[in-house]
Amino acid sequence: MIVPAKNPSETNREYAFRVISENIISLEIEPGSMIGEQEIATILGLSRTPVHEALLELSKSKIVDILPQKGCSVSMIDSDLIREARFLRITVEAALVEDACELATEADLQELEENLQLQEFYLKKDQSKLLTLDNDFHEIIYRICNKMQCHYMVSLMSMHFDRVRNLSLRSVKDLKIVSDHRAIFDAIKAKDPVAARAAFQKHMARFDLDWNIISQEYKQYISDGKN
Amino acid sequence: MIVPAKNPSETNREYAFRVISENIISLEIEPGSMIGEQEIATILGLSRTPVHEALLELSKSKIVDILPQKGCSVSMIDSDLIREARFLRITVEAALVEDACELATEADLQELEENLQLQEFYLKKDQSKLLTLDNDFHEIIYRICNKMQCHYMVSLMSMHFDRVRNLSLRSVKDLKIVSDHRAIFDAIKAKDPVAARAAFQKHMARFDLDWNIISQEYKQYISDGKN
DNA sequence: GTAAAATAACTTGTATGCAAGTTATCTATA
DNA sequence: TATAGATAACTTGCATACAAGTTATTTTAC
Secondary structure (H helix, E strand, O other), X not given: OOOXXXXXXXXXXXXXXXXXXXXXXXXXXXXXXXXXHHHHHHHHOOOHHHHHHXXXXXXXXXXXXXXXXXXXXXXXXXXXXHHHXXXXXXXXXXHHHHHHHHHOOHHHHHHXXXXXXXXXXXXXXXXXXXXXXXXXXXXXXXXXXXXXXXXXHHHHHHHHHHHHHHHHHHXXXXXXHHHHHHHHHHHHHOOOHHHHXXXXXXXXXXXXXXXXXXXXXXXXXXXXXXX | OOOOOOOOOOOHHHHHHHXXXXXXXXXXXXXXXXXXXXXXXXXXXXXXXHHHHHHHHHHHOOOEEEEOOOXXXXXXXXXXXXXXXXXXXXXXXXXXXXXXXXXOOHHHHHXXXXXXXXXXXXXXXXXXXXXXXXXXXXXXXXXXXXXXXXHHHHHHHHHHHHHHHHHHHHHOOOOOHHHHHHHHHHHXXXXXXXXXXXXXXXXXXHHHHHHHHHHHHOHHHXXXXXX
């Protein structure tokens, strides 16, 4: 488990939530493995209380399963939950990119452009930074549309999806993510909602294709075996 | 504060969450009022811990605001958050009713029909039961589409919306909710996704009209004053 | 040696006490 | 009386202890 330094401005609970989340998404903690509150508390130098509260929040999205009086396990990769997360993101964000065509200011467009520059820069240098930049890109769109509360909800569920996206970055060589983002950006800048929705849906459709590769290569992390 | 009996199968935390939620949505606890953990814990006959955890979960949807070392307040009626909740519901459920046209089995249709019968029955008898039946109707659609996790996320945000819907039931006499639901049901039964989406959007559009009435009649509960 | 029962070592749920910070009240001083 | 400062009474965040339930181990009986 990778333990970054605690940000002084965050509470112990927020710190625990952040560290556990990052380790789950990065697969540093393996899907299906058991994690105890006391164990994590000791590693982070905290008591059980803030860790317990962090795990409670994570359990709401079923990214961890709390089994009372038994323990807490990181969820296996679950195609149903990934489908839900994907459905939620596609549905919500397809509507958002349309709205963004109307709402985006010049400053907003510049912020998106800046993010895209970094994506293109790190595409060949450090793909691990792409995940963060991808998240940022989508978050900016939520902010443009004044839908940050929706972003929190979608993000929580997207953790299932993010884990797979992480696998995808390892196993799929020919990434089109960055050029997809530029197509979405171009449509928003051109104030063309039809093109924006189309570009976004094309972007998200790629993860359909990846699933077959992932499900074979990482079979040990996938629940049930079906799909 | 109305305190229903504790269900033996639920934990103290779940009980606290349920009671607090119900009292907020029903406006039994007034928007803007302060609620202390110890105060609620005493009323419910619990310690602070499960109450604290319940309030933490509620704070994630901003339906309560936790002010560290100061207290916990029930949020004022916030048009931005209502808009977000409404956007999320409309966007997600419009997509769901389309999918339900394909996925609904005979048993599913019968369950919806049964719910509709009860709605029509209670429309003139006891409107307080309509809110629950309305929630049930929408939940059945989530279940048909196997999107219960999305339902949890949308429900949490919808509490902002539900409070207003409650006001709406008081202030708006001519309710079309039940006939709206029947129109949605008919479209799903006819496996007509275009009609289903249209009927659903017509349904949700009513709350636009209600807002003006609500914002004037219940001014003291509304944050800021703008909109 | 095997199986069943007792027990010890775990887990999370909850209660309680203290720490740290905010707010209201009371007191002192001009 | 008005104002500033000290203080007492609150609040939530967190640590710790215990309760209740599960699992692994050990012991005992055959």
